[in-house]
Amino acid sequence: MSVTVVDARHLLCPLPVIRTQDAVGKLQPGDTVQVLCTDPGVVHDIPAWCRVHGHELCTITEQEYEIAISICIGGSGS
Amino acid sequence: MSRQPKAVALISGGLDSLLAARVVMEQGVHVEGINFYTGFCVEGHTHAIRKKDRARPRRNNALWSAEQLGIKLHIVDIIEEYKDVVINPKHGYGANLNPCLDCKIFMVDKAREWMDAHDFDFIITGEVIGQRPMSQRKDTMPVIARESGAADRLVRPLCAQNLPATLPEIRGWLERDKLYGFNGRSRKPQMALAKEFGFEDYAQPAGGCCFLTDRQYSVKLADLWATRGTREYDLDDIMLLKVGRHLRPRPHFKIIVGREEGENRFLEGYRKRFVHMLPTSHTGPLVLLDGEITPDDIELAARLTARFSQGRDAERVTIEVHGKSAATHSLDVVPLPTDEIPAGWYI
Numbered sequence: 064m065s066v067t068v069v070d071a072r073h074l075l076c077p078l079p080v081i082r083t084q085d086a087v088g089k090l091q092p093g094d095t096v097q098v099l100c101t102d103p104g105v106v107h108d109i110p111a112w113c114r115v116h117g118h119e120l121c122t123i124t125e126q127e128y129e130i131a132i133s134i135c136i137g138g139s140g141s
Numbered sequence: 142m143s144r145q146p147k148a149v150a151l152i153s154g155g156l157d158s159l160l161a162a163r164v165v166m167e168q169g170v171h172v173e174g175i176n177f178y179t180g181f182c183v184e185g186h187t188h189a190i191r192k193k194d195r196a197r198p199r200r201n202n203a204l205w206s207a208e209q210l211g212i213k214l215h216i217v218d219i220i221e222e223y224k225d226v227v228i229n230p231k232h233g234y235g236a237n238l239n240p241c242l243d244c245k246i247f248m249v250d251k252a253r254e255w256m257d258a259h260d261f262d263f264i265i266t267g268e269v270i271g272q273r274p275m276s277q278r279k280d281t282m283p284v285i286a287r288e289s290g291a292a293d294r295l296v297r298p299l300c301a302q303n304l305p306a307t308l309p310e311i312r313g314w315l316e317r318d319k320l321y322g323f324n325g326r327s328r329k330p331q332m333a334l335a336k337e338f339g340f341e342d343y344a345q346p347a348g349g350c351c352f353l354t355d356r357q358y359s360v361k362l363a364d365l366w367a368t369r370g371t372r373e374y375d376l377d378d379i380m381l382l383k384v385g386r387h388l389r390p391r392p393h394f395k396i397i398v399g400r401e402e403g404e405n406r407f408l409e410g411y412r413k414r415f416v417h418m419l420p421t422s423h424t425g426p427l428v429l430l431d432g433e434i435t436p437d438d439i440e441l442a443a444r445l446t447a448r449f450s451q452g453r454d455a456e457r458v459t460i461e462v463h464g465k466s467a468a469t470h471s472l473d474v475v476p477l478p479t480d481e482i483p484a485g486w487y488i
Contacts, residue, residue: 073410075380077178077201081218104201111204115214128406 065090069098072129076104080112083134087118092138095121100130109134142262146314147171148296149256150265151248152214153350154202156343157267157299160334162210164298165265168315172265174214175255176203177248179223180379181352202344209340219251220376227353228372232284237359239351241276242284249289256294263294263309270300271325279303299323299331352383361387364488368392368432377411381429384408387488388445394432395488396442398449412463418446421471422459425450440474447476 069086071079079100086096098109106123109132113120121133150162152174166172207214226247230240245268252264268277268285276285282304286295293308296315301307302322309315323330335343352358361382366372368389381397384404389395399405405427408417415429416439428446430438439462447458457473 077176077182077216078218080201080204081178081216084216108201108204111201111208112214112216115204115207115212 064093064095066095066097069096071098071100071102071105073101075102076108079105080108083109084112084116087116087134087136090136092136094136096134096136098132098134100132101128103130105130105132142312142314145169145171146263146309147173147259147261148263148265148309149252149259149261150174150212151252151267152176152203152206153267154204154206154344155267155350156328156331156335156340156345157269157272158265159206159209159267159340159343160331160338161265161267161298162206162212163338163340164320164334165296165315166210166212168319170309170314172210172212173261174203174207174210174212175252176214176216177219177223177251178216179244179351180220180376181223181227183350183352205344209343215255217251217255219247222251223247224374235274235354237354237356238362239353239359241273241354242281244351245276245285246288249285249291249295253289253291253294262314263296263307264291265296265298267299268297269323269325269331270303296320352379358382361488364389364395368395377414381411381431385426385429386449388482388486389488390441390445390486391432391438394430394434394438394442396445397429397431398446399426399428413465416462416464418443418460418462420446420450420452420458421461422457423447423450423452423455425452425458440472441477443472443474444477445482447474448479448482450476452476 067086069082071082079102083098110120113134117137119135119137121135124131148165148170150172152158162172204214226240226243230243232242235241249264256264270279286292296307296309298320300323301320303324310317365378384407385400386398387395399408408427408429411429415431416434417427417429419427426449430442443460446460450458452458453476458476460472460474462472463469
């Protein structure tokens with residue numbers, strides 16, 4: 064079970080979603096991705112992307128202007 | 142075919158592509174969506190940047206469409222490859238710098254590559270004959286099919302009955318009678334079909350989904366190309382054209398003035414790339430200077446910065462100037478009077 068960090072700070076949507084999608088494509092079910100972002104749009108887009116692809120959104124934490132989203136990779140792949 | 146046919150649908154986030162995918166799904170075809178990010182897409186950025194726009198729904202409409210359909214959506218970054226479409230459109234531009242026909246050909250071609258790589262059988266688009274003046278005409282439909290290489294594997298379910306039969310129809314994967322014959326600019330048939338499928342709250346067309354169709358944006362892009370002497374651009378260039386007031390007081394430099402807090406914060410991300418300034422004696426914008434900057438330019442830009450600050454009516458405003466390196470100094474300047482800012486400076 065690996066943890067991969069995606070630094071999507073200062074990128075605007077949908078680029079954080081694309082970077083997340085690219086990272087998830089290389090991982091296995093059960094792995095975790097942590098995405099670091101600054102665009103507030105990610106709190107809508109990344110959960111929507113997870114629902115569409117069958118991945119579990121574990122946590123979203125916001126501090127100042129930085130947002131960290133943790134995703135557990137589901138079994139259906141990307 | 143022994144297995145379930147599979148189609149990849151171009152999902153823009155608008156109603157037509159949503160309906161087109163659904164019409165094909167109704168016939169038992171496995172559908173997955175694909176959405177291309179060019180860097181010029183309106184969605185997302187503008188809402189994210191400007192504080193005043195934050196009350197608007199911030200959803201990504203393509204992802205919303207995929208959720209409504211219950212399909213996967215693959216979002217593909219085509220920023221680099223798309224440059225050639227913007228710079229050298231074979232079929233030319235529309236009213237602004239929008240290369241709509243070349244864009245559609247390019248996207249269908251990319252979808253064809255994806256289809257081949259993933260062992261899918263055909264491509265779906267939401268095109269309707271007569272819906273758009275440049276790319277969705279009876280005479281351009283075959284051009285897109287031919288030049289994209291998709292040929293008869295390109296299905297337009299909403300107007301298929303007005304077009305020659307495609308491979309999925311000939312092979313019996315799709316029943317032509319269950320496709321549609323929409324034609325023209327009216328949205329009523331699509332709205333009726335949306336109601337039939339139970340789709341509500343879908344994205345309404347509001348000036349297109351691409352900044353290249355926007356006149357003001359195109360003027361700024363043309364200015365960038367003309368002053369640089371090249372049409373090359375990178376993502377930051379085209380992002381910055383979406384933000385702030387752009388004024389070119391001298392041919393060799395322009396300033397980008399944040400219009401509000403959200404834009405100022407966005408421009409802060411570019412501080413290391415540009416000489417920049419901001420008022421310290423009064424509240425005001427972050428201003429980036431783009432070009433070859435001389436000391437005289439700094440003075441002029443500082444006076445403009447003061448003009449766009451809360452100190453516009455003050456006798457003097459203190460402006461902090463930051464070089465690209467760590468060098469910083471302050472200037473006390475007289476705000477430039479509004480009547481000394483020629484309209485021609487605004488890009």
